[in-house]
Amino acid sequence: MNWGYARSWAASLGWGDWPTLVACLIAGAALVVAFKAQRDGRRSATASERSADASEASAATAVASVEEARLSRLASERSANVAEETLADQRREAAERRAAEEEANRPRPRFRIESPGRHRYRLRNVGTGPATGITITARVEPYLMGHVNDVTLVPGEAFPFNMAGSSGAPIPSTLYVIWDGQAEEVALAVPV
Structure with missing residues (x-):
């Protein structure tokens, strides 16, 4: 190896080479930043898709919950109607029983x-x-x-x-x- 020619590459640079070197370094840094931005963009897109899927699932759950609440309301209305009818029947039977007892206990001539x-x-x-x-x-x-x-x-x-x-x-x-x-x-x- 010829050590005579082995001088520092930095010593051989002229003033016109420095802007090129700086531009290369800036381009390299921009390339690194672009790769990181692309990776972050992918992560963001994936997160957005997951969020959209979760929103759709939440909307489906909300629709199911509303339907369940409607069915529950209808069932409770039916139950209340049955309870009212049962109470009315019980009251009517009690009134009939009282009337029959009063009739049976009423003084009668013979x-x-x-x-x-x-x-x-x-x-x-x-x-x-x-x-x-x-x-x-x-x-x-x-x-x-x-x-x-x-x-x-x-x-x-x-x-x-x-x-x-x-x-x-x-x-x-x-x-x-x-x-x-x-x-x-x-x-x-x-x-x-």
Whole structure:
């Protein structure tokens, strides 16, 4: 090797070579910065894609959540309607039960015909409640009977009347009673 020519390359540079060298160094630095910018751009694009995917997933989740909330609202409305109907049914049944209990516990008249003598009879109220407007009728004729019309009897009280057969016919074996609040005739056996 010829060491005589081995002088420093920096010593051989002239003033015109320095701007070229500086330009090369700046170009190299710009190249490094460009590669780093490109790598950062790729990272940014990847992050943007991930963010967009996450936004789409979040939007889908939000739509599903809204649908679930709507279905939940509909289910709760149905449940509330069923609860209201059940409550109305329970109230109606309770009112019917109370009315039936009141009707069962209501004092009611009940009648019996008694015969203390030959042609003498008594209509006795053997029930628990009073009766007004009592009228006795018979469907078999001929017979004679004292007038029993618009009579009032409290429990235990009796109304006397006379009854006898006529034209050779016996007295009827059944009399029919109606009173205020009882429009349908109630059959009563006549004692012999």
